[in-house]
Amino acid sequence: MTALIGIDWGSSNLRAFRIGxxxxxxxxxxxxxxxxTASGSFDERLRAVxxxxxxxxxxxxxxxxxxxxxxPAPYVKTPAGIANLAGGLIAVPFERQxxxxxxxxxxxxxxxxxETLVAGLPPLSATLCLPGTHSKWIVVADGRIxxxxxxxxxxxxxxxxxxxxxxxxxxxxxxxxxxAQGLDAASQGVTHALFQARARRLLGRLAxxxxxxxVSGVLIGAERAAxxxxxxxxxxxxxxxLAGDYAAxxxxxxxxxxxxLAARGLLAIARAAGLVA
Amino acid sequence: MTALIGIDWGSSNLRAFRIGxxxxxxxxxxxxxxxxTASGSFDERLRAVxxxxxxxxxxxxxxxxxxxxxxPAPYVKTPAGIANLAGGLIAVPFERQxxxxxxxxxxxxxxxxxETLVAGLPPLSATLCLPGTHSKWIVVADGRIxxxxxxxxxxxxxxxxxxxxxxxxxxxxxxxxxxAQGLDAASQGVTHALFQARARRLLGRLAxxxxxxxVSGVLIGAERAAxxxxxxxxxxxxxxxLAGDYAAxxxxxxxxxxxxLAARGLLAIARAAGLVA
Numbered sequence: 109m110t111a112l113i114g115i116d117w118g119s120s121n122l123r124a125f126r127i128g129x130x131x132x133x134x135x136x137x138x139x140x141x142x143x144x145t146a147s148g149s150f151d152e153r154l155r156a157v158x159x160x161x162x163x164x165x166x167x168x169x170x171x172x173x174x175x176x177x178x179x180p181a182p183y184v185k186t187p188a189g190i191a192n193l194a195g196g197l198i199a200v201p202f203e204r205q206x207x208x209x210x211x212x213x214x215x216x217x218x219x220x221x222x223e224t225l226v227a228g229l230p231p232l233s234a235t236l237c238l239p240g241t242h243s244k245w246i247v248v249a250d251g252r253i254x255x256x257x258x259x260x261x262x263x264x265x266x267x268x269x270x271x272x273x274x275x276x277x278x279x280x281x282x283x284x285x286x287x288a289q290g291l292d293a294a295s296q297g298v299t300h301a302l303f304q305a306r307a308r309r310l311l312g313r314l315a316x317x318x319x320x321x322x323v324s325g326v327l328i329g330a331e332r333a334a335x336x337x338x339x340x341x342x343x344x345x346x347x348x349x350l351a352g353d354y355a356a357x358x359x360x361x362x363x364x365x366x367x368x369l370a371a372r373g374l375l376a377i378a379r380a381a382g383l384v385a
Numbered sequence: 386m387t388a389l390i391g392i393d394w395g396s397s398n399l400r401a402f403r404i405g406x407x408x409x410x411x412x413x414x415x416x417x418x419x420x421x422t423a424s425g426s427f428d429e430r431l432r433a434v435x436x437x438x439x440x441x442x443x444x445x446x447x448x449x450x451x452x453x454x455x456x457p458a459p460y461v462k463t464p465a466g467i468a469n470l471a472g473g474l475i476a477v478p479f480e481r482q483x484x485x486x487x488x489x490x491x492x493x494x495x496x497x498x499x500e501t502l503v504a505g506l507p508p509l510s511a512t513l514c515l516p517g518t519h520s521k522w523i524v525v526a527d528g529r530i531x532x533x534x535x536x537x538x539x540x541x542x543x544x545x546x547x548x549x550x551x552x553x554x555x556x557x558x559x560x561x562x563x564x565a566q567g568l569d570a571a572s573q574g575v576t577h578a579l580f581q582a583r584a585r586r587l588l589g590r591l592a593x594x595x596x597x598x599x600v601s602g603v604l605i606g607a608e609r610a611a612x613x614x615x616x617x618x619x620x621x622x623x624x625x626x627l628a629g630d631y632a633a634x635x636x637x638x639x640x641x642x643x644x645x646l647a648a649r650g651l652l653a654i655a656r657a658a659g660l661v662a
Contacts, residue, residue: 175587183588216570217577218584242550242580257573258580260550267544273519273537293493296534297611298575299604300494303519303535307495310452311460327576334574 110134110164111384113204114374115154117172118221119144119241124157125371126164129385133371135161143171143178150178151202165205165383167374170221173198173208181220183213189252190227194380209377217258219244225345225366226253228373235338237331238345238366239354241266245335257334261327269320273306276316282349284356286318290325291357294333301326328357345369387411387441388661390481391651392431394449395498396421396518401434402648403441406662410648412438420448420455427455428479442482442660444651447498450475450485458497460490466529467504471657486654494535496521502622502643503530505650512615514608515622515643516631518543522612534611538604546597550583553593559626561633563595567602568634571610578603605634622646 114125120142126135139157140146146153150172158166173181181198196210211220222244226236231251238244241262247255268274289308293301305322308314314322341361344354351363378384391402397419403412416434417423423430427449435443450458458475473487488497499521503513508528515521518539524532545551566585570578582599585591591599618638621631628640655661 213584213588216581216585216588216590218587257577258584259574259576260545260580261576263549264541264545264576264579267549268537268541272540272544297536297607299536299538299541299607300534300611302541303537304493307490307535308493310495311490311493313493330574330576334577 110162112375112378113158113161113164113166114371114378115158115166115168115172116170116221116224116370116374117143117168117177118170122157123367123370125374126158126161127371127375131372131375133368136367136371143174144176150200154202163204165207165378166202167197167207167209167378167383168200169209169224169370169374173211174220177208179208181208181210183211183218186212186214186256187249187252187254188212188223190376190380192252193223193227193377197377197381205383207381207383209374212253212256214256217256219246219256219258222246223253224373224377225369226373227376228369228371229364233339234341234343235335236343236345237335237354237358237360239328239350243331245331245338247338259327259331259334261331265320265323265327268302268323274302274319274323276309276319278316280320281317283315283318283321286314286321287325287353287356289314290322290327291329291332292325293322294326294329298326298330301329324353325357328353332357387439389652389655390435390438390441390443391648391655392435392443392445392449393447393498393501393647393651394420394445394454395447399434400644400647402651403435403438404648404652408649408652410645413644413648420451421453427477431479440481442484442655443479444474444484444486444655444660445477446486446501446647446651450488451497454485456485458485458487460488460495463489463491463533464526464529464531465489465500467653467657470500470504470654474654474658482660484658484660486651489530489533491533494533496523496533496535499523500530501650501654502646503650504653505646505648506641510616511618511620512612513620513622514612514631514635514637516627517623520608522608522615524615536604536608536611538608542597542600542604545579545600551579551596551600553586553596555593557597558594560592560595560598563591563598564602564630564633566591567599567604568606568609569602570599571603571606575603575607578606601630602634605630609634
């Protein structure tokens with residue numbers, strides 16, 4: 109029995125969860141249909157993914173609620189918990205009941221999507237690291253988002269390695285040594301340390317195929333320098349090589365897979381809003 | 386009477402100076418023929434610019450001596466003065482006597498071109514700021530390059546504003562207020578402060594057309610944070626809007642135009658090498 113259809117619709121891909129009454133994920137569908145990377149009307153695109161699923165309300169989170177998404181959903185202010193998110197849902201016209209989860213705003217920062225992952229955790233007090241294109245460090249107090257900071261880590265990494273002085277034009281091989289050198293160099297200032305990815309190569313001190321590892325080290329080192337003062341426990345919400353890189357740079361108490369968190373968070377918000385019994 | 390033909394051949398353009406016995410610049414020719422932006426053999430490209438000038442030796446500096454230039458010129462190590470540069474000239478085959486000035490290397494940093502600007506100054510002890518695609522901060526002691534650091538300021542600014550989360554797609558208007566906000570935000574960590582250029586826009590705290598000013602402030606603020614401890618006097622070697630931005634962020638004792646410095650530096654190095662009487 110399907111209680112909720114949860115949609116995590118980010119800038120570069122979409123994940124659809126068919127969720128049961130007991131919170132079990134009955135089915136996951138993944139599509140490369142990102143908010144910013146595909147075109148067509150949002151209702152048609154959503155129908156193509158979940159049109160054949162049984163009747164159930166739909167709750168969406170992520171960039172689908174941005175000003176370039178389906179419908180702009182406002183930001184709720186920190187401190188923000190599940191009740192605040194549930195109170196800020198925005199309805200979108202669709203053949204099923206459908207709502208978008210609001211983002212969360214701090215003084216000079218915003219998130220959209222990560223708030224739902226936090227809602228998928230049991231209520232806790234911790235510092236969460238959610239690495240990615242725009243890495244988030246989120247201080248959670250009693251299950252509510254108290255404060256957070258975003259770092260352009262993934263976007264800078266991709267932009268710098270694609271072209272310009274740091275582009276090598278050759279395949280990259282992960283190097284823990286080069287990564288550690290980058291982490292260390294970050295203390296000299298990020299924009300200076302990044303240039304060293306070129307200078308060290310020219311001086312024979314960094315192999316061209318280790319450039320990406322060095323750059324990752326510098327950018328993650330910049331996060332480490334700014335986030336070292338937060339209260340523990342420190343929890344990493346990541347998977348794959350990204351999880352490995354961050355685990356090498358920080359002492360995390362725990363590493364959590366983000367994918368099921370999105371489904372759990374959507375269900376928790378849907379319940380708080382009375383969408384699901 | 387032409388004593389030397391000096392060529393400052395950088396990644397995106399070329400400047401040719403016809404220099405007299407007394408050091409006077411008799412003629413300047415500027416070409417958009419950058420080492421990385423044009424193609425064809427280097428001797429033909431140089432001939433097209435200075436082929437009709439009277440007989441005189443040629444001294445070149447800049448990226449023309451890089452591994453992607455005419456001929457790789459090695460780096461001399463810091464501390465490096467005019468005598469070290471003159472001792473490291475590399476001959477290139479051309480119908481005139483022609484040499485390339487070596488670059489300078491520190492432990493994890495390199496320069497190519499800026500050493501010649503330093504050679505164009507009277508022997509001094511100072512900290513020089515040479516902003517640009519790769520901004521250099523150079524500590525000069527008794528006319529020799531003692532230490533330096535490069536910042537990817539200009540390259541990052543261009544890459545971030547061209548595409549991704551900070552691209553606005555609209556024309557930019559210089560804003561001293563947004564620039565000052567960026568300078569201030571840099572203290573929270575560069576990669577976090579850069580994301581604020583997007584977050585503040587979404588929150589209505591930064592006009593889209595002031596994004597470039599905010600980003601400039603953040604990136605120049607990163608240089609300020611790392612370079613505040615150097616011995617004075619602090620001298621800015623820059624012109625135009627770049628000079629204005631840096632002068633707004635730092636207290637400089639003096640601002641010097643880089644163009645004639647290149648000609649003076651090439652002549653000083655040529656004299657030390659015995660190329661010119």
